Amino acid sequence: MPHARFFPSIIRQFAAWVLALAASLMLAGPGFAQEASPQPARGGPIIGSDKIAVALYADGAPTEGKEWTLALRFTPSASEWHGYWSNPGDAGQGMRLSLNLPPDWEVGEARYPVPKRLLISGLMNHIYEGPYTVLVPVVPGPSVKSFAGTQVEGEIEYLACTDEICVPQAAALAVQAGGDFARWRASVAPLIDAKAQFAITGKTLRIAIPLPASVGLTDPHVFIANDRLVAYSSPQTFRRVGDVLVAEIPLDEYGTGKADALAGILAFGEGSGVRFEADLGTVPVGGEVIAGAQNAPVPPLWTLILGALVGGLLLNIMPCVFPILSLKAIALARAGESEAKARAEGLAYTAGVVLACVALGALLLALRAAGEQVGWAFQLQEPGVVVALLVLAAAITANFAGLFELPSVSMRLGGEPAGAFATGLLAAFVATPCTGPFMAAALGAALLLPVPQALLLFALLGLGLALPFLLLGFVPPLRRMLPKPGAWMERFRRIMAIPMGLTGLALLWLTVQLGGRPFGLIALVLVVGVLLGLFVTGKLQRGGKLAWPAFGLVAAPFLAFALIALPSVYESKASAPKASIHNPQTFSRDALAKARASGKPVFLWFTADWCVTCKVNEASSIERESVREAFVKAGVVPMVGDWTVRDEAITQFLTEQGAAGVPLYLWYAPGASGPDQLPQVLTPELLEQQASQFSLGIR
Template sequence: MLALAASLLLAGPSHAQEAERAALYGDENIAVALFAEGKPKAGGERMLALRFTPKSEEWHGYWSNPGDAGQGMRLELSLPEGWEMGAPLYPVPQQLTISGLMNHIYEGQYAVLVPIRVPAGADVPRTPPITGRVEYLACTDQICVPQDAVLTARAGGDFARWRAEVAPLLDAQASFAITGQTLRVAIPLPASVALAVPHVFIANERLVDYAKPQTFRRRGDMLVAEIALDDRRQGDGGAVSGILAFGDGAGVRFMAVPGAVPTGGELIAGPAAMAVPPLWTLVLGALLGGLLLNIMPCVFPILSLKALSLARAGESEARARAEGLAYTAGVVLACLALGGVMLALRAAGEQVGWAFQLQEPGVVVALLVLAAAITANFAGLFELPSVSVSMGGERSGAFATGLLAAFVATPCTGPFMAAALGAALLLPTVQALLLFALLGLGLALPFLLLGFVPPLRRMLPKPGPWMERFRRIMAIPMGLTALALLWLTVQLGGRPFGLVALLLVAGVLLALLVVGRLQRKGKLAWPAFGLVAAPFFAFALIALPNLYDGGGSKDSESIHAPQAFSRESLAEARGSGKPVFVWFTADWCVTCKVNESVAIERESVREAFEAAGVVTMVGDWTVRDEAITAFLTEQGAAGVPLYLWYAPGAATPEQLPQVLTPDLLVAQASGNPPPAASAAGSD
């Protein structure tokens, strides 16, 4: 098939000879006839109709925008002077997908109406019959044949039925907006209108990706359609028009202008709606996912905080229960807050995902300062008199520990958790927040059980002098956490940015050293902290924004020499006919880095990939990237890691497990993946 642009030429008397020239191809496969409705009236409108009749059911014609392949109708009419032809009016088209290409077609007999405006002073009785010429394409699933015919309008035809089949124009204005790689169209449509299988046929050529699945949400009497843009589009134009098909042959035409498009709403159709599992499975997944976070590598930095609290939990039953509840409240509240902010940002049109907080340099600097302060507290440099994250034993300390634990522990997604978080981006707000709360409950569950189950607490060591030594030992992993955050700060903002952050940390530690000395002398200490630390904070507030360089692009140090992810590069790689392995990672995701170290960056894997001709590609999500966020959302993932395997010729990728092994990747390359790989990857 030829991907030709559909066009419409308005013809006047000067085109009469051209319009009446003999047909070149004929209309053997899809016959066409021109009908005129009634007698023309001066100053009125006369309706013409082109009726297309395939010779058998295997042949089909095309809408004005044929889609990825095909050709729209080209019509020339010989009209009296002053008479004008309007835009053709089409029935609701159908979708036909062949080899990944979507066409907008008509099967069976169909009619295209053509309105003709008659001028007020027209000499109607002397008007000759309307003639013309039409060119179009007739296709089956295997071949396409050009068709044309010389036309002469004749009376008759079933105009009542043909008018009913044409998609009517909405009398309300639609609006559209472009967010990232997505066209969002708000179409005014009463909530009472049933939508069996909705689909939007966009009339603007090469604006959207016709074959990509579309997503639909309702907000009252407004329907919002989200459609992937065509990577090859050459401008978005000033207006978007098309037909909204309801799914049963009915539909409406709309005209959309740039404007506000509501966010959120009830998900009613699209791949995401079909992919959302039952709520009870998501609830269980969120709870188990949070529970498993306690043993995931990305949670290790805050285990020292929990260890000290767990050791103290055996001192008294009332105290253990109070701390268990306080810690749980802190964890659940932090998860709710993070989830709520993420949903709010997405509703406002921002492309953010889970762990968005660690993509913000300011947040990472704040965490760096906090980790350094906790390290100093563990090392005995100073004491927090009331809110202690280590030894104070107050409920406020357990609550603060819970807040910090969830804030630092949740960036990575583990087994069971991925599906729940991906679904949370699609569910109504209340259900989504429920999943975030259950994620927090799962993370806090071990400590909560220790607080309420005495036999578990009796398994812990008795409190004693060893706890002070243990606290000082725990300063080591906390200090390593601070170093990791310093490294991440450099990755996010560049070396000068990281140097200023390090200077800020030095100032805070100096201030805390002064506080500790005053505390040991029994003097008022905390005002001194403000006096010493204030100049460092002031300098950082001025210098950090000016030194931030956006993280810049980083050269991959992978032994696979992967390409940087982009939709264009991915499409080109898939078109090569070779297997494609894409992994999405971030410098702050410990699970990602562990997988890369133990599985991806292995010589055995590199050799297997080279032997199979695997194309490798990496998406670095360390710094916020709207294109990557949108792609993750399309895959039903709210965060990283995400591992995708594209087999040659496969329409959709296979999601690999979030915990990789070298053997699994070698097996994928050899074409013998383990049976459990696909199932694990869907968690």
């Protein structure tokens, strides 16, 4: 911040707070009321206007029924002093104006120039630097015939501040002739012709402001006139939906969260902007993000493409994907395989993987456009989806073990393109929780880019996942490198049931984490019923009999029981604390703000029980005694955010950091304006080195 130079010590910050509080009390106190003050000479000071002088001007003579404009011209005595908008923000004081006009005259709302933002110690102020003019519209009544415009007098109270101190100002006003009204009108934010619409969704204010797409926005910001409705210092997000600009602003946590009407100023940047008024209504969803918290710097597109491809490629070694890929690859090495059939299977598998990734990505973008706070692998935050995956993993394990045959997705020899396509769909779906380090930037950027580019990244992620099998289908030398077909292939297939079975056990554990032990027990009963049905199906298949109706008869009662029992025993474990040797605080914005205000370094990590990378990092790097000792020595405040189940606050925070999902590791140095984002592959040495910089006084 450019204003940081004005805060050399904690003492000076405290002094500024005390002075600001005193100034506010003086302005609000009864001893400051005009009837308790001595009447000064016309135009003279009451308390004083030596920091920011003010003068009252009139635009010609008043006429009955026609708008007449008065102008308040504020002139600071030095460049360090600033005044305030009608809504001053987190601190400060708007002006209080009293004019001696006849009762049949109507005084409208004051019209201001576009204010500036001044952020000091986390407090947002809406200010004016240098001379500025406020226009006051007046419509004279019939009494104008006996009231000369030169008789207008009044009193005004306002606040003058620097970045360190505030001084109350007040003066008696007497109208003057002259003034540059043409320039002053041009400096005031004009009112747009059409009404805006607003809606309050969850903890966010959404405003649809009619604004042609041709209007340039270098640094947009919405100044809300309603007091304590929004969090002034929170990042704002802007989207374009045709000729409508949609602004999304977090609500004030301690405000009412309600409004019947809305008014404010939309700043374009560089001092320009428009004034708007808004009614409750429908606000469009979707659109292209053009600025704000979710418009973090996006890496070059070529690096995102490379990251998506490499990230998808690495997914093939995950325990839930590797058995599927390896068995399909070995199937290509069977004797007598034709080139055409190999290519067909490679293309079908790739089509299935890419389609699944694009479909999941499109669903994710659609949900976010509709206001849902979701991220990548969002489906694993839904207990019902996890139970379905558990049943699917159990069925695949049974298929690998030879318990039954499913021709369309069979891993046996003699597969068909339809089976390869279905296998690709399956591989992509079960791979989504494994967001590796190469994918992080690409998936985070996919939430910021226009929809076509975002879908391109999801498609390239799928292409990376399918690439090994695609190459095997199109490059005969690679197929010849595979082991020769033989009886060992059936044994290998059965061996691959082990990692798939372990994946099933991991999903069962996740089911318990999401819904509690009774929920997990009912899910296990469902799995047993499905396996029993598959066992019966396999026996009938080996006897050459009609098999699948029998499966339905056996499995149906278990499925009906699960559909009834699972919702009734579900117990959300979203608030359950995470066991850790660091005894971390649970993440919230308030907790993070307090931890940072303590002047200690903060290590914040976001995790989920279904995130493989998260669990590996925790076991290998975070939950280490040497790391705990380094943190204690440096006074590090550990904090964790658990994203196992959907949490809108965490999702929004992740998006602000440019992350589509977990893991995310942030290091806040004392006094730093923002966090340093650590790599997604951690080492104990990295964390110890971060901590040692503070224990040794380097930073």
